Amino acid sequence: MDRLVGTYAFCHLAVDFACVSTVLCMVVPMLGDAGPLAAALAIVIYDMFAFALQLPIGAALDGHASGPRAALFSYILIALGIIGTYLPGSFAAFVAVMLVALGNALFHCAGGVDVLAISHGKAAPSGLFISTGALGVFFGAHALSLFGGLLSGVLLALLLVSALQAADLIHPEAHEEKRILTRPKLSKAAAAAAALLALTVALRSFTGMIMAFPWKGEFALALVAICAVVAGKAAGGIIADTIGLGRASIISLGISAPLFLLAHDLPAAGIIATLLFNFTMPITLISLAELLSRNHGLAFGIASFSLAIGAFPTFVGIRPAGGAVLAALSLVSLACLLAGLALARSSSHA
DSSP states (O other): OHHHHHHHHHHHHHHHHHHHIIIIIIIHHHTGGGOHHHHHHHHHHHHHHHHHTHHHHHHHHTTSOOTHHHHHHHHHHHHHHHHHTTSOSHHHHHHHHHHHHHHHHHHHHHHHHHHHHTTTTOSHHHHHHHHTHHHHHHHHHTHHHHHGGGHHHHHHHHHHHHHHHHHHTTSTTSSOOOOOOOOOOOOHHHHHHHHHHHHHHHHHHHHHHTOOOGGGGSHHHHHHHHHHHHHHHHHHHHHHHHHOHHHHHHHHHHHHHHHHTTTTTOHHHHHHHHHHHTTHHHHHHHHHHHHTTTOHHHHHHHHHHHHHHHHHHHHTTOOOOSHHHHHHHHHHHHHHHHHHHHHHHHHHHO
16 A cells, blocks of 8 residues: 555656646746737646546546556656647647646546545545645746756656556556446435535635735745645645544644634744645545545545636636635635534434
8 A cells, every 4th residue: 555655646746747847837938929818828727627627537437447557648648748848839839738637637536546445444545645746736837947948858757757656556466456337326415425525625725726925935935835735635634544534624724724814924824824724635535535435536536626616716816815814714614524524424324
């Protein structure tokens, strides 16, 4: 289990780094002559499709063999997107965006389905798998300043290393059993629980998108904040497995809410709030996976689609600011999450 989770965690960092680098550092400069609207549209298309496509892809992966082969195909799509940035014209740029978005969605589902399959109700594996993506996104945004003209070569080499890692999981000793495709059958309580958990994910996504603090303009503090996101997602699963999902949720959102009131002026408060706030990611994911125990791909896809739904308002200019807004959203998220967990428990005992 540790090997599978560790491999997918590394590959997750590599994939997000490659995709974000391609869009922000290669496609956006290509679209410079087309104006800022075209560049902004490319970013929105990538963000929305990379997450929203995980719902149909995750559902499609249910019932099939494990994800390494799907992950290998995702690398091919991303590599084609990188190569596509060398073709002239805006159309080629948008094709490149769609290729890397599709590759990103396919990889996440491939890794997510495999990790959930070996989690056995534990939140820690999914937290560790998901956590590394934030680092990939952060450094992907700065990739051009790091690698300059060598960027495309670095990305293709990184994908090759990731492909070798994923291919190693195809060996017989790895998790590779055939899955049986079944239609999800949820009671009313379980369906309501899933809806509340999905709403929690959407609220967390929206909150994360508007979580802008003036001190994040300093690279060192921005990096610390991203490390807090990574640590929060990784630690959240471990803590939830130790003290329970409900208690971990209360600690996460109940403490981060008042800290957000101070986060604008105090970087330490914002960093601690960010770390605690991200505890809930593995909690919601494993809870959805337990509700849809024979449809882990669908469960992962619902969580990812909810992220896209939560991010969408910010793309149309809805960006309320202030610590009070973040605190209120944290408390609303906590109420939804606790209600969802309670309904999930009652449905499992029915």
